[in-house]
Amino acid sequence: MFHITSCSNGTPTYRGTLPTRIQTMPSAFSQKAFLGGIQSDIITEADLLSILRRFGKCQLKWPKNDTSGSLIPGFCHVIYRDTRSVLELLKHCTHRQRSSVDYFLEIHTTTASTSSLFFGNNKRSTKLKMIQVVPWNIHDNICVVQQLDISSSGTKDWSRTIFISTLHGKISAYGLAVIMSQVFGRVSLAQLNTDKYGYPTGTATVLFSDSLGYMRAVAAGSIDIKCECFHKLLEIDPFLRENELCYYCPNIADNFCRNFRCLRSYCNSCWIKKHGTKPMASSSDHPPISRRQQSFPLATLN
Ligand SMILES: [Zn+2]
Numbered sequence: 646m647f648h649i650t651s652c653s654n655g656t657p658t659y660r661g662t663l664p665t666r667i668q669t670m671p672s673a674f675s676q677k678a679f680l681g682g683i684q685s686d687i688i689t690e691a692d693l694l695s696i697l698r699r700f701g702k703c704q705l706k707w708p709k710n711d712t713s714g715s716l717i718p719g720f721c722h723v724i725y726r727d728t729r730s731v732l733e734l735l736k737h738c739t740h741r742q743r744s745s746v747d748y749f750l751e752i753h754t755t756t757a758s759t760s761s762l763f764f765g766n767n768k769r770s771t772k773l774k775m776i777q778v779v780p781w782n783i784h785d786n787i788c789v790v791q792q793l794d795i796s797s798s799g800t801k802d803w804s805r806t807i808f809i810s811t812l813h814g815k816i817s818a819y820g821l822a823v824i825m826s827q828v829f830g831r832v833s834l835a836q837l838n839t840d841k842y843g844y845p846t847g848t849a850t851v852l853f854s855d856s857l858g859y860m861r862a863v864a865a866g867s868i869d870i871k872c873e874c875f876h877k878l879l880e881i882d883p884f885l886r887e888n889e890l891c892y893y894c895p896n897i898a899d900n901f902c903r904n905f906r907c908l909r910s911y912c913n914s915c916w917i918k919k920h921g922t923k924p925m926a927s928s929s930d931h932p933p934i935s936r937r938q939q940s941f942p943l944a945t946l947n
């Protein structure tokens with residue numbers, strides 16, 4: 646069940662369960678997985694690595710801008726050289742079935758020395774700590790709802806494509822497609838942007854089946870999603886291609902106007918011709934947006 650309401654400030658909202666796809670094929674995990682709930686007073690990076698390396702060669706990737714000094718942050722990503730290592734790691738985790746399966750690596754520590762860390766539960770231990778392991782199924786990176794809308798060359802109709810940031814790490818392309826169609830209008834395709842490991846980088850593109858859904862989404866500028874595992878405001882922008890041309894002349898466009906009656910790209914001189922010389926401000930009736938930089942924050946599970 647889902648509920649759609651509109652906040653007093655006009656931000657479209659989605660309330661309900663996070664839509665999950667019925668799995669029709671076996672999971673194909675990325676060699677990169679999220680590790681959460683790491684307690685830096687219990688475990689060091691070296692300890693963690695020595696446990697994880699029992700399943701194969703791997704490295705850890707810690708979040709940037711860590712200000713905690715010598716303590717390691719509470720979460721990171723593990724990148725295995727081989728996907729089979731992720732399957733091995735998951736085999737050694739305890740499973741909890743909620744809306745999806747949650748995996749936990751049990752780590753026991755003895756009082757004698759923190760260096761005698763071990764995992765598994767057949768040994769005498771005094772402390773038990775759980776590290777959450779969140780694998781990523783690469784089948785969740787793309788959701789094609791309507792094949793017809795994607796041309797034979799595989800390119801999307803960019804005039805009906807939006808760009809979404811910053812996603813929560815639990816949302817799949819299917820979940821995104823369902824939510825966007827419930828809130829704004831029919832969706833043909835949702836695709837998460839990924840790194841070289843097929844792991845989501847926190848942004849996505851969504852192609853709408855018709856212009857109305859696209860216009861509603863771009864005019865809204867954001868969507869507030871609250872489900873059982875997170876509450877997050879996602880930013881919505883029109884997808885702007887590199888070197889997008891001005892709608893009115895052959896110049897390269899500098900800005901895109903988000904106003905419902907414009908929704909098009911302008912070079913600076915055509916912008917002034919159509920809008921006047923009023924200063925461009927995001928608070929104006931015709932808020933301009935420029936193509937964003939390609940570096941985006943990673944999807945988070947917070
Ligand atoms: Zn122009």
Ligand SMILES: [Zn+2]
Pocket residue numbers: 902903904906907908920931
């Ligand atoms: Zn405008």
